[in-house]
Amino acid sequence: MxxxxxxxxxxxxxxxxxxxxxxxxxxxxxxxxxxxxxxxxxxxxxxxxxxxLTPWQRVQIARHTQRPFTLDYISRAFTDFCELHGDRRIGDDHSMPGGFARIGGRRVVVIGHQKGRDTKENLKRNFGSAHPEGYRKAMRLMKLAEKFGLPVITMIDTPGAYPGIGAEERNIAEAIGYNLREMMMLKVPVIAIVLGEGGSGGALGIGVADKVLMLENAYYSVISPEGCAAILWKHRKHAPEAAEAMKLAAPDLLKLGLVDGVIPEAAGGAHHDHAGTAVALRDAILSNLDELDRLSTGELLDARYAKFRAFGEWEGK
Missing domain, CATH: 4.10.860 (DNA Excision Repair, Uvrb; Chain A)
Incomplete structure (x- = not known):
């Protein structure tokens, strides 16, 4: 290991x-x-x-190659998974699998970023960095969920959306921006879980949710610590300092009110106990679904709007 x-x-x-x-x-x-x-x-x-653990150490754990990924959790926490493919415009994106599934006997639509464990799989999954068609496929599945009245579960684990020329040609910014708007208006419960890396707009493209949860050693940030260090300190060696300053770890984000809950991991990280972490994730999803079920559609949409509208408010002393 x-x-x-x-x-x-x-x-x-x-x-x-x-x-x-x-x-x-x-x-x-x-x-x-x-x-x-x-x-x-x-x-x-x-x-x-x-x-x-320092924030930088948590970032290292979040990137561990043996950490469970989206499909690992789907196989352990969900049942009857039926993967759906394609965005009906360009093609399929293997870095963003999704489909129908059951969790605790409930039917849901589950979508998430998927990384690979070796070079071959990472090339297939594009290192977890989705193309525009990945985000368009995700929205197609969310619209299906809305049509059938099913909750949406998204799993975030990406360093960021793919920044290549092809993605720009197929309008990655528009695909993510469209998702942000449409997810805000979905008339079904949405739960997002940050599994490992939650990087930039690539994470937020499937992260607008009624409940945003994080695994204990995940991180969620507008930029990677290395990227922040390169901008502010002019060198990537300052990434540990950047991670500390950015407040990107789960305990800090929970305190700031940017996430709604933290899912515990085994000592040293989820890669030490795939099964136990999957059970904790399943229980957290079901608990939050039970809470969201008590809201009417109007109350759900109002609460979602208020949640994100409150982000960034400044409280003077």
Missing amino acids: QLLEFEKPIAELERELDKLRAKSTSQDIDMSGDIASMEAKLEETRQRIYKN
């Missing part, structure tokens, strides 16, 4: 613990005291590191 820089002290203690256990077994020596001491030290180190 990919080892992050700040996890190296944990890995070193795990190696030492393995050596002690191997020595105890191979030489038939009672080393229970030393093993217990090392286990206690290992647990203390884990607690110290994982309970005091």
